[in-house]
Structure formats: C-alpha cells, structure tokens
Amino acid sequence: MDIVVKHRRAIIDRKDLLEALEAYAAAEPGHDALRLRLVQSLKQALSDGRAECRRRLESNEATGRETAAGLCYLVDQVIRVLHDVATRHVYPVVNPTAGERLDLVALGGYGRGELAPGSDVDLLFLLPYKETPWHEQVIEFMLYLLWDLGLKVGHATRSVDDCIRLARQDYTISTALLEMRWIWGDQALYTELKDRFGREVVNGSGAAFAEAKLKERDERHRRLGDSRYTVEPNLKEGKGGLRDLHTLWWIAKYVHRVDDAADLVTKGVLSADEYRRFVKAENFLWNVRCHLHFLTQRPEERLTFDVQPELARRLGYTDHAGTKGVERFMKHYFLFAKDVGVLTRIFCANLEEDARRRPSKLKLLRLSRRTKVLEGFQLEGNRLNVTAEGQFETAPIDMIRLFEVAQRHELDIHPQALHLITRNLKRIDAGLRADPAANALFLDILTSRKDPETALRRLNEAGVFGRLVPDFGRVVAQMQYDMYHVYTVDEHTIRAIGILAEIERGKLGEELPLATEIVHNVVSRRVLYCSVLIHDIAKGRGGDHSVIGAEVAQRLCPRLGLTAAETETVAWLVRYHLAMSNTAFKRDVSDPKTVQDFAELVQSPERLRLLTVLTVADIRAVGPGIWNGWKGQLLRTLYYETEPLLSGGHASGRKDRAQRARAEVAARLKDWTEAEIDGFFRRHVDSYFMSTDASSVERHARLMREADREEAPLTLATRIDRFRAMTEVTLYTADHPGLFARVTGAISVCGASIVDAKIFTTNDGMALDVFTLQDAEGGPFDRPERLAKLSTTIEQVLMGRVRPREVLESRSAPSKRTMNFKVQPRVLVDNNASTRLTVIEVNGRDRPGLLFELTRALFALNLTIRSAHIATYGERAVDVFYVSDLFGHKIRHGGKLRAIERRLTEVLAFPAAQAPAAPPAAPAPATETPSPRPARRSAAR
Template identity: 35%
Template sequence: MDAAAPSDTPGRRDDSGDAAWAQASRDALAATDAALAGRFDAGADAIRLAAERAAAIDAVVAEAWARCIPHAAGLALFAVGGYGRGELFPQSDIDLLVLADGEPDAAAGAALARLFALLWDCGLPASHSVRSAEQCTEAAAGDLTIMTALLDARPIAAGKRACAALARAIAPDRAWPARDFFVAKAEEQERRHARFGDTSDNLEPNLKDGPGGLRDLQTLGWMARRAFGTHEMEPLVALGHVGADEAAALDRERRALGRLRYGLHLVAGRAEERLRFDHQKTLAARLGFADDARNLGVEQMMQGFYRSAAVVRRIGDRLQQRFEEHFDGAAVPEPLDECFELRRGYLAARDHGWPHGDVGEVFALFAAWARLGELRGLHTHTARALAEALDELPSYTAATDVQRTAFLGLLRGPSPVRGLERMARLGVLGRWIPAFAQVSGRMQFDLFHVYTVDQHTLAVLRNLASFATGESDERFSRAHGVYEDLRKPELLLLAGLFHDIAKGRGGDHSVLGAVDARAFCEAHRLGEADTALVEWLVLRHLLMSVTAQKQDIADPAVIHRFAGEVADRERLDYLYLLTCADIAGTSPKLWNAWKDRLLTDLRNATRLALRRGLEHPVAAAERIAETRDAAALLLAGQGIDAATARSLLDRFPAHSFLRARAEQIAWQASALHEAEDAEPARAVVKARLVAAGSPAMEVFVHGADRDGLFAAIVVTLDRLGLAIQQARALDGPGGRVFDSFQVLPDDIRADCDPNAVARKLAAVLAGPLDRVRPAQRTQPRHLRHFRIVPEVEFTATGDGAATILSLVSTDRPGLLADVAHVLRSQGLRVHDARIATFGARAEDVFRVTGDDKQPLGEAACARLRDALLARIDGEAGR
C-alpha cells in the first residue's frame, strides 16, 4: 500500500526528540484552540472554526506519521468519522484508520505503537483501527456504523492507490448497495429518535443525536453520498433533489446547531452533547443571550435550538422521501377526489398550483388526511408547496368566514387533535394563530415543565383525545365517562389550545390567554355562551389543580367556595377534564393515581354541592353523619354486625368522618377490628394500593400517641423510598392517633408490597422512636441549578385552634423527613400535612400545635422558622 510519507532516512525513525516534539505540538494545539475560542466568542462561524481545527490536527497527525512510519511499511492513514468529514469541535473524538496491505509485521506494529503513543503525548488520544482493504469490506458489510464511518474517510497520509483501494473496498457492489444503505439509515434514525421519545423538546436535549440535531443533517449527507456521490447540498440542487431554499435553510440551521455544539464543548470542557442544566445558563451567557423583561437569556437560546431542530426535521422528512423516489421511482397516483391523490401512501395535491395562497385549500388537505386515517405523511412535493406558501397564508384575523368555518370543521371532524398536531409540525397552526407561533419552541427554565409550551399544549390535546376514544385507561378513573357527556367537545379542545398560549409575554398568562381565546371564538362566530365557556376555562384553568393540591378538599367550606367559582356542572366537567389533561401533559412523572383520585373526589364533592344548591352549604354535622352511615353500611357488607361496627366507629375522632371518604373509614375500621386480639400497646399499621396496577399507596397508623411518632413515621416511609403526597394526623379518644398517609414510590418501577411496607413500619414503631433519624442524601444533580430561596410563613386556622405552617423551598429527597424531624425537635404536634411538588419547587402546608395542643405564639414561630431554615439551607449545601 502506498503511503504519502517521505522516503526513509535513518534519522527520521529515531524516537529521540519525540518528547520535545510532542510537547511543542501540544503547546501549539493549545494555542490554536485558545485562538479559535477567542474567535468563536467574537462571533466567528463555528463550522469554519471546526474545519480549521481539523486542519490544525491534520498537520500534527501527518507529521507524527512521518516521524514514526517508514515509507516501505505498506501502510496508509485516513481520518474517518467526524474527523473524516473535516469537522472537529473542541472536544470531538479523533478516529483514524490505518489501511495495510496485509497483517502488519512486528516492525510495522512497533512503529504504529510509537505513533499512537506520540499522538497521546500530543494530547490527541485517537481511537484507531488497522485493517486491510478486504477486512474493511468485511467489517463494513457487517456493521452499518463502520460502513458510515468509512464513507467519511479522508486521506491524511495516503496516496492514490490507497485511496482507490479503500473506495473499492466499500463500493456498493461489495458492501451496502445504495438502496439498502438508505433504508438501513432511515430505520436507524427512527430508532434513535425513539430513544429520545421522538421529540427534541425536552429539558436537556441532545444537540448531536436528538431529533432534529446534527446527526439528522449528517444522515442526509450520508444518504446523498451513497446515492449521488456527494454529501453537499449544492450538487443536489442542480439535480433537482433539493430546492435552493431548502439547501439554504439546512445550511443555516447546521451553522446554528454547530455554534451551540462548539460553545457547549467550550463551557463543558469535555465532549458533552446534551444541553444539560449544568451548562445552559453559562452557554447562553457566552453566546450573548441576556435576560429581558419577558424571557431569560437561557430560554431565548433554547427556543432557538428547538426551532432549528423543527426545521431540520421538517425538511429532512421531505428529502428522505425524494431519496426514496430516486431509488423506487415516482409513484403511480391513486386519485381520491378531484383535489387529492395518494402516491405510495403519501397524500398529495393533484393541482400543481396548490394551495394558491388559500388557507381553505390547506384545511381541505388536512380534512382529507383526517378522513383517510394514518398515512405515511404528505407527499414531498405537496409538503414543499405548503412550506413555500406559508408566508402567503392569512391568520384567522385576516381570513374569510368560509375559511374560519373550515377550521372549525376540522375541530368537529374525525381525529381533530391529530390534525392539529400535523398542522403544528408543518407550520400551519402558527400561521393561523400567530400567538401559537410565539410559544413554538419556547421552554421554561424549570423542572416542572419538561416540554416546550407548544409541545406541552399538544400533549394536553392528545390527552383530551384519549378521553374521547372510550377505551379504558387506568391512569384516568373517570375522565372517559365524563367526556362522553360533553355538549361540544370542540370547546374543550379550544380551551386546551389556548390555555398556555400567552406564556412568555409578561403578566398573567391565564388572563392574557383568556383575551386571546375570546377574540378567536368571536372571530369564528361562536355563540356567546360557548365563547364565555372557553374564555372562563382558559382564565381559570389552574383553579381546580390549585384547590385540590393546596387546600383541604375534605373541608365543606373549601368545597363551597370552589363550587361558587365554578357555578355550574357543565363548567365543572370541562374544567375537570382540562385539569386532568393539563397535569398529565406537563410531565410524564407528574400524573399519578393519587392526583387522579384527588381531582375525582373534588369533582364529586362539588357536583353534590351544586346539586344541593349553593344557598344550602353542607354543614359539618350533616357531612359527618352521612359519612358515618355510609361506612357502617360498608362494614355490614364485610360481615361485621351493627353493634361491632358502631363500637369501631365510636373510636374514630369526629373529624375523620369530615375529612375522609366512607370507603377509607371502613377500611381503617376493618383494620382495627382485625387487631382486636393484638397487643394493646402495639400500633396498628395497614397499607394498601390506591388502585389496581397503580404504585400509589395509602398507609394507616393507629396507636397510642407518643412523642416523635409523626416524625418517626415520615422518616421511615422516606427510608423505604416512599414519597409522601398527603399526611393527616388526627387525635382520637383515649390519647390514640389516627394517622393516614398517601404515598408514592420514588422509583415508580419499584415493586412495592403494601404488606411489606406495613410490617417494616410497624417494626420501627415498636421500638424507641428517638433512634429514628433522617437519612443523609446527596442532592440530585438537576436540582442544584434550581435553588429556590426558602419561605416560611405562619397563619392562624379559621377556628383559631391551630397554626398553619407554609413552607416553600427547593424539593429534594428526604425534605419532608427533615421537616418532620425539626417539628419534633421543637416539641410540636402535626395534625395535617399537604405535600405539593411542582418540578423543583416544594410547597408544603402543615397544621400544627404545641405539645399543649394550642396554637403557636410569636416566639415559638420565630424559633421554628430559624430551625427550619437552618436545616433546609444546611442540607441544600450537601
């Protein structure tokens, strides 16, 4: 094999001076990297800088080769992979291929070992392979990744014969014919996208491998190289496979993504490809993004990324379809009607002038798509025609009544949410509703919202669509049944579409969004009643969530106030469904069986209040009697006679019947009945799953009140990996407590056995409670970037019998256990606790008294505040 190296001279193979040369090369490369970083900060194009860095490393690698490898060794050197493409970002890998005539002999092996050691000393730990041409063929044929890397091979020290040999080794007749390569790369891309949930719109996206990232652009290049012999876009424009505007857009987004990646490598100091929270703010500042009155600089940077990724995906889909037609030939049209046809499973407009700037024709396309069900997508020519026409399409404010009616027809027709998703991805929805375009790609720098605003909105709409299927979904116990009774489901879709549309404008997004929603409904000539309903849903879309999670919905006064705001059962049902869909669409981890039951209980209680009439609020005594009678009936159904049931229920504090459901009371009473023969001093501990197939669990503890009992329970549950969602501690007759806890496993994949939980908790409570201490834990990485200044506030309960402690702080594992430990150390009693977590933000509320069962005085509140802040701040620093 010929190698582009100088002829042998005795002195050139002498390794004396290698150390000095390596150090000089390392210093030169460091200076080059520093100069490139300076130019990057001054705004130089990152793709050009990556190319210059590759050229600088080429020089070092070539000189090292010349120092180490004899010309007669029959070896040639190629850069492969990203290095082969001539793009080296600051921390990118350096991949090399040594092409050999055959198996290298001992002398050649020693020379290569010296070469790679020398490169390491230069600060270039290159990965490498040594293969013959035949071995390259075998490896490429058996591994698509190797084939792809060799496709980018670029000679560093190789003559024409070596280059020709490598080209022959991976020729289509030897490894991966062009069509097979195309199909395999397309399937590979689908699998890669699936690993990221098929969306780039998550909090820490991957610039390189995520959907719409640089790897998608590279995949287009590899496909083009195999099919047409070029990975550049310009020749494809000349061949008619790529439009000039598409080539320009891809080049623009490649440079935008390249700038993000170059900067990320600089701030991370390593080969980091994910935009992690650790680096987002630093990178945004380095790129010149500054906070303004509406958006943080980091949010502006991330929105730019999401929009770039969307463009890459949109154009990439079109180009891949054209490549497919290149291999398989143009499809035979299958006419559907006078306007549309199918081409190999893709929907196409029959008129080459479509859509003539008429958004009504665009809506007709999506209506046809909805009628046909799932297709492969839009035909590439129609998709491009749509992209070119976007700027000509009017928004709803400038549209005709006929066009607005056509849009409403989509909402009322088959698969409306699928249609909205398609319109959003293809840019149509943002043209029709400009406010939607403003939130497209807009992220919120917190842990509560794991999607951009537009993707969250679409997730909410998908949840609403799932309610309409009538198919059972264990996540939602009542939503499907409630949806069936809606008068006009499209009004719920409109509320979902507009509920977050005003985020990022400053001010209350609910208020601003309600204004937008009313304007939209009025323009589309909806009746006043329908318009008012959509407007109210957008304005109050957080009402039910806040009430359920932050207030005591067992309190009749809370239900009465909530019912007064909702006013009628139709609003309640629409709001219930929107709230379920909104919470579940905010984060895959946020919705759980406990929230499902909480919202369902609030809806049921509110329906009862509305049915009775708001002028007849439920009195506490009436509620207690109703719940007690219902619990007695349930106990009778378990075979417990009336006298025994009455005796069991007499042991419960009156507030139990006010705060718990009859079914809960019956379960707890049954546990007491089972423990009649147990040791009196031993606590009764029972646990059960909230619903079949759900990890949510309810834990009940009954026993003699003891100092530190609540704290011991909380700490033990925390040590068992159970996160408390709600805690309720009630004092019963004879100094015995009735404590109940709603819990979820920290790891929802964990197999939590309620009986095992009950046994372990009972064993702890049987021993000395002062030995039960909170576990020491390290704060998770992602929480370190979202520290919330702790807030501690005190208010009196309405009856003046206790003190309400409100705590806001950064959430972390073990937080509640630490708070409970502080409350115990202060000699306080906890009677109720509501635990709410919103991403990184914990908002916990406790009803407490002193050990004398009296509300706290000013001095006690001050001591408690100091102790809590010291504990929270101390643990946050770990």
C-alpha cells in the first residue's frame, strides 16, 4: 500500500535546490568547489528534511509509515539532484551513445518506499550493457558524495542481463529486485528489467521462492531464540517482527503477482478482516521502529529495557491501575507479533490450497492425494486437517479435539485447519467453556505424557487457549517490566509445564535430582499440572497475584473436572507458590525456627512434594541462566530438613546430630592422631558441624592445620564446583571487627558476586570464612588471573592498603539499561522470624558494591551479622541479614530499630558515591582481643 507524502516541499524542495546548484555550477567555479558546495547544500537539505520528518512523527502529524515514506522521498530527491549535477555539470556527455545510459533503481526496503531513520540506502546503478568509463566516473562521483553526506549506501552496478542471470541463481537478489523502484535516469532500462524479471525469473518459480523464503525465516527465528515472547524483542528480525511481515509480502507479491497488499483480498488470500490486521501490525511496528531510531540515534532494532518506557510515553501509553504504561505498550507489541504468526499460517494455508488446485505449478508443501480420516479429521501426510470447511461451525468442540488428537498421535496441525480456527474463534463461548467434554479434552492435553508444551503452545498461537480459559487469555502477551523475567507470562507458564513434563520423563535428572526423584511420589498429577498452569495467571491485575490466582483456581479447577480436595490443594499451591523459594533463598535454613515455620505452613508431605516440584519448574522456566546448582542445593536442603517434620518422624536433638557429624569427620581423618582430632573438635561449636558437610569439614581441618603450622597470617584456598556453577573461596585468618564488610568489599572490587558465605569463628578467635562466588554471567568465578587478583585484593584490603569504598566510587556508573528501573527502597525488620536474632530484609535496586555498603552500615550501627542471604532478581536486590547486638541479643529498642531502618534506606536509595558516609572501620591489630562475634555467620547470594 503506497503512502502519500503530504506537504513534500516542506521536507525538501528539489527544484529550488537544483536551480541554486546549477546557478553556482554555471559560474564555473571548478569541480572541487562545486563538490564542496554540493556536500554543504545536500547535507543541510538532509538535516532539515530529517528534522521535519521527526517533528511530524513526534507531534503525531505523521505515522511511522508516513515518516518512513517521507524519509524515502527525501533521499530520492537528494539522489536525483546529485545525478543531475553529475551528468550535466561534472561529467556531461554531449551526444550520449546507446551504451551511455544509466538508471538509478532503489532496492529492498528503500525500493518498497520505506526508509527508517537509521536504515541503509540500497541502490542499483542499472546499465544497458557493460560499464563504460563515463559510467565509472559518474557512479564513483555519486557514491563518494553520498558517503560524504553520511548515508549508508549498499550498491551494485549491473546490466539488465547481469540482473536476470544473478536473480536466477540467488533468491536474495531476486528478493531485492522484487521490490525495485525507479528513482531517476533512463526509465527505459528499468522498464526492460522489470518486464524481463517477471517473465524470465518469476514465472514458474513461485513454489521454490516461497519455500526458500520460509526456510530463511525459520533459520532466522532459530538464530534469535525462536520465541516472539522474549521481553527484549528484536522488532525487525525477531519472530513476529517486521521481517516476518516482509517475508509474507514477498511471497504474496512473487506468487500472486500483486503490487498492493489490498489486492490479496480480491484474490481470496486474505479476508478483509485479516488484511486490516496485516495493516495494523505493519503500522504499529513502523511507528515503534521510527521512534526507536530517532530516540537512539542509530539503527537500533532491539526493544531493550532502557528504551521501552520512553517509547511507551511517546506512543501515548500511560499507567493504569495495576499496570504500567510500558507493560501495556509491550503487551500490544506481543499481541501484534502474535497476529503476524496468525497471518503466516493463513499464507501457508493459501499456498497449500493453491498447490491442491495447481499441483503441477506450485509444489510447495504439496499435499499427497492419498489421505485418510483419523478420529473425524483428515490425515494429510503427518498433519491433521478438517474434513469439511464448515466442521468448526457445526462442531466447535473440534477446535479443541483437533489438538488433543494431534498430540496423542504425535502429528502436526495443517495450516488450513489453523486458518479456519482463526475465523471461528468466537464460537468458543460460554456454552463451550461449560461443556464437560471440552474441559476434559483440555485437561487431557495439559496432563498428557506426550509433550504438553508443544500442544499448549499451538493452542495459544491459534487463540484457542485464551478463549477456552479467559483468565489465561488475560496474561497472553503480558510482560513484567523487570530484568528478571525473560518471557511473557503466558510463554513462561507454557515453558514451566514443558519443564514439568521433562522432569517426569527423567530428562533433567542430573540437573534436577530431587524433583526427578519425588515427582513420581506425587499422588495427583492433575493437581501438579493445574497448579503450574494457574500459578501466575493473575499477574497484571494489581494486588497480590498469588492471592488472586488462588481465587481463580477455586473457580477454574471444578470446571476442569478436579475434585473438591484437588481444587483446594491447587488453590493452596498457587497461593503459596513463592513460599519455598522465599524461605530457601531469604532465610537461614540452619535455624530450627525457619524450618519449623515452613513446616507449619506446608502441613503435609504431599504438599511439600508438590510445592518443591512446582517451585523448581517455575524458577527453571524464568529464563536462561536463572536456575543454577546453588539454588537447587538450597531447595534440597530445605526439603530434607522439612520432610522429617511432616512425615511423622522426629528430628534428632542438636547434640546428637552434631555428635554424628563429628564421628563422620573423624572417620575421614584417619591419618590424624586422636589428640589432633579432639583439638580440632574443641575449636568449633555444634552449629558448625551441623551446617557443614563432612567432606568440607575435612578440607577445613587440613587447611587450618597447615596454616597453623606455617603461622600464616592469612590463608586463602579456592575450589571450583562445576555442578553448582560456583567457585568456593575459603579464608582463614584472625578474627576482628568489620572483617565481613571488608572481605565483601574486596570481592566487589574484583567483580565477583557472593552467592553464599558461611562464616565461622573458632573458639580461639580465628575466622573461617567460606565464600561461594559467581561471575557477572552467573558462572563460576574461575579464571586464574581473576582468582589471583582476588587473593591479592583481600590481603591488601585487610592490611588497609586498598579501601573498597574509594575503588567502587571511582568505577563507572551503572548502565542506563539498569539505571532506568525504579525499585522502591524497602527495609523490613522482623523480630518473630528467629528465636534468637533480629531479621532485617532490604529490597532495592542492585548496583556494584551494594552488599559492601549494607554490611559496612550494619557494622557502623554496632550490629553483629549472624547470617546473611543475598539474592538478586534482575535489577532488584533482596538481602536478608540475621543480626544481634554486641551482646548476642535481639534488637528490641524502638529507637534503635528506627535508626537501622533509616540508615539502610539511605544506603539503598543512593549510589555508593552519594550515600551518607558511615564511620570508617580501620583494621584491628592482630593482637586485639576478639570482639564478641557470633559463633557462626552464613551468607547466601
């Protein structure tokens, strides 16, 4: 559909510009002077024209496509002026021969008449025969001028014969020529090329061209992740983006020989409604793309987090109750991307129908004439199709049954059937949603042992899922504006169901051993699958999605055929689906009260099994790199600590458990004397042996003995754990106040993240600190040079030679991508979560050195950190500290509690360089009497 550029002379007046340049050229200033004047005049014309196009877009006087057309018109006129000056005044030919003709032809998107602010200009210099010296001079002059103007020009110089020959060999070239457009010059050459291209290239090759373009599209999707629901999508190359629309248009133009998308309606390829969806999707994507290029001042195609809010504002999206404007904008983006997928299926269906009618001419995906009927559907090859065009009109339930039969027989769905579903979606109404047979079919699909993820994704892509389960329809294309969630809510849910199915099939046994073991002990599979389906279904409604989701479960589960008991369990799981991860990642599992409180919430072994598997599937489906071995270890520890309390067993007394742990360690130290073993045991309290596995205690014992013999002031040992994707750093030195803060500062200076630290103080005043680290990508901090730097930095920090605060302040500020997120600082003080300690939870935007600043502030407040659990969810840091006063007691004084909250809020609210200064903490001398540091401190991040 051609776009008419309004008030074109306000963008550029070619006539006036050319007249001024020709008047200058007539004064014979010389080629160098003329060239300089050309560059100055055309550069100014480009700048003014771009500014006018941008003004129109940002003032809503022009749409994105109108802006692209205006920019295209601007470049056209510049090229025409340049051509005329070059051929009339720089390299004039008085009597040109038949071979000294030249056409300027636009190709690709530029040929289509759409030029984004940052797009390349694709030019074809079209010749009648071979290139002459005159051609070479003119083309070289024009290209150098265009480059001087700052245009990114892709060019080719070819004859008509060259173009035809190369187009037959390469579909990329034939695609470019498919959208060629004459700009200037001898139009006869362009007319000849267009006529011959249609007769000699396009005729009879539609099937092969379409097959090549669809294959190219599939490879592009695989390269970019094969999902249109990633929360930072590529709007040009990504699935459901502009390139997919272009692919459909190329195929339609090539196969159906049309020049306007509206002609596809008259040819029966698209209905009027489908054509409107095509145009709306194209307009929306062009609006976003033009704004994005102007905003970033570069040909940026990714909708990254840092640009999404401003794009939303420019496009008129505002915050509504429960939903941010940026989330509404991105939801519309994903819905349009979904529409592009629907249009793709319609095109494929049309191609196959055309192949049925003209099998000798169009062989793409051609149907076998030998078909049979399978459970009321036509089986064509390995795909199910309808037996009659009106099948879904007379039996709407078949829109669900089609997917169930295909899943059970491991078949694909024919595009023609999907096309008909699109046109009959409104028949999935309240009556069908109340039909027990329809709900039973859906439940069978959800709980099938044959790849429920693929079947549900097909249901979702076809629009059936959201119509049958309206609550799920509300989260289709629903994104969360944060750096933690990688997919939209519907895509995350479907992936979680797929992971659950893989756990059941034993495919993730090495990565998820506990879930793989206990999933087969679950009494009701239906409860488990329904809880995964519903756990995030209430996101985007405002309020607590867990609470609202539980209410949805109470309504939805009976409709799906679950019993009252099953419904109650699903509702409980949805209500508390974050409880296990919150406890494991944010609380001290070695504290008996933590486990007791969690057990009282869960109440039964069956719920514990269900909740464990649900939690694992949920976290694993958030996105690449979110799940790691450390999170698995924390969840396993919580499960194994809780399970005995729920199964009727009795947890052994702490003394007995510690004694058994000592015996296991003693068995590993067979080369030690009994006196050495007893001496080592006397140095540690019971909690050390209860919270540390025997192999680690053995390593610590040997490290401590060696360090004591050598009288080393500081000992540092590293161990890489590939399974947990962690690096363990063990530090052994004399304890002194502020040690924890200084070591975390040194680690921050080296660029590592603390994901766990168990910090113990021996009874004779030595600190045994075991930090578990990751790098910025979530892998082990394992490069030798970085480990060497870490050892040196820790030593220098403890000796006072390096001040972490100064180093961190000198670092560059966080990227705009991170700084764009607003996380409200929050400090929660809880005196009920532990019997002996005060629990402080802080929430705020993460930044380099935040943990160091927080621990330094706690030290300055005369608090002793007993344990700390540090987690990062994208841009959000959630850190929990178990603290006491210097005498080991809870903090109960109201004034002191308010001071803690105020100080930590200041740290969260300001970057390290701006945070109010805390009192400096100088290193204590080695001979200083140890402070009343707790016997054990552990940190997990």
